[in-house]
Amino acid sequence: MQHVNSYYAASANEHAPWPQLNDNIRCDVCVVGGGYTGLSTALFLVEAGFDVVLLEASRIGFGASGRNGGQIVNSYSRDIGVIESRYGQDTARMLGSMMFEGGDIIRSRIEQYQIDCDYRPGGIFAALNKRQLAELRAQKADWERYGHQQLEELDAGQIRQEVETEAYVGALLDHRGGHIHPLNLALGEAEPFASSAGVSSSSRRSPTSSMGIRRRW
Numbered sequence: 001m002q003h004v005n006s007y008y009a010a011s012a013n014e015h016a017p018w019p020q021l022n023d024n025i026r027c028d029v030c031v032v033g034g035g036y037t038g039l040s041t042a043l044f045l046v047e048a049g050f051d052v053v054l055l056e057a058s059r060i061g062f063g064a065s066g067r068n069g070g071q072i073v074n075s076y077s078r079d080i081g082v083i084e085s086r087y088g089q090d091t092a093r094m095l096g097s098m099m100f101e102g103g104d105i106i107r108s109r110i111e112q113y114q115i116d117c118d119y120r121p122g123g124i125f126a127a128l129n130k131r132q133l134a135e136l137r138a139q140k141a142d143w144e145r146y147g148h149q150q151l152e153e154l155d156a157g158q159i160r161q162e163v164e165t166e167a168y169v170g171a172l173l174d175h176r177g178g179h180i181h182p183l184n185l186a187l188g189e190a191e192p193f194a195s196s197a198g199v200s201s202s203s204r205r206s207p208t209s210s211m212g213i214r215r216r217w
């Protein structure tokens, strides 16, 4: 099965075909699904010394991981101020301290495995009007109370230097945000399995999958 047609699929890095699982095999942990969740889990496990098999039914990055916006955003689906008011300061502090972990894991994987996925640092939250800009300022103050000191306010002139439009009255620039080519990140995270001398290419088709890749370090 091919990746769904998209810019990302059209600009995906070349990679060798993955081995199919055609045998009964044993391993310490079998991870099902070659998206970010499965790939990252499998990488952590092999780095910890486990014998891991990753099964993917279609292709690495076939699901949301190969088709998303590629934004590395240090936030949650609710603002930290909302989390604080609803669940208290202790929970907000705990979640605030976890906020950077995802982005840091992505950056460290890119560096460690030399993943070619067009990583660009920085992310912008742009305001179309003064009300939105005031909300962004309030969010910045909330985040700063929980340790996020890398948000910079941009005025109308500064945002114009970042994006060539007069649509915005200002913005927040998150220096710890970023952007990646999502499918190439997934393919790059799978590469350490493929390039390993320990890869097993033996196999028999499993009920749920057409591919298995294996690694033990």
Ligand SMILES: Cc1cc2nc3c(=O)[nH]c(=O)nc-3n(C[C@H](O)[C@H](O)[C@H](O)COP(=O)(O)OP(=O)(O)OC[C@H]3O[C@@H](n4cnc5c(N)ncnc54)[C@H](O)[C@@H]3O)c2cc1C
Binding pocket: 032, 033, 034, 035, 036, 037, 038, 055, 056, 057, 058, 059, 060, 061, 062, 063, 064, 065, 066, 067, 068, 069, 070, 071, 072, 073, 208, 209
């Ligand atoms: C339109 C869109 C935009 C997004 N933008 C962003 C963004 O900018 N930034 C961000 O951080 N997040 C974004 N997300 C969210 C992010 O993409 C997902 O949270 C993430 O990709 C989920 O990864 P996953 O591995 O859990 O799932 P998936 O990537 O969906 O992977 C699941 C994999 O499991 C495989 N599978 C399913 N069943 C089986 C089976 N029985 N056997 C074997 N394999 C199986 C599938 O083929 C698939 O490859 C976006 C999501 C969408 C949909």
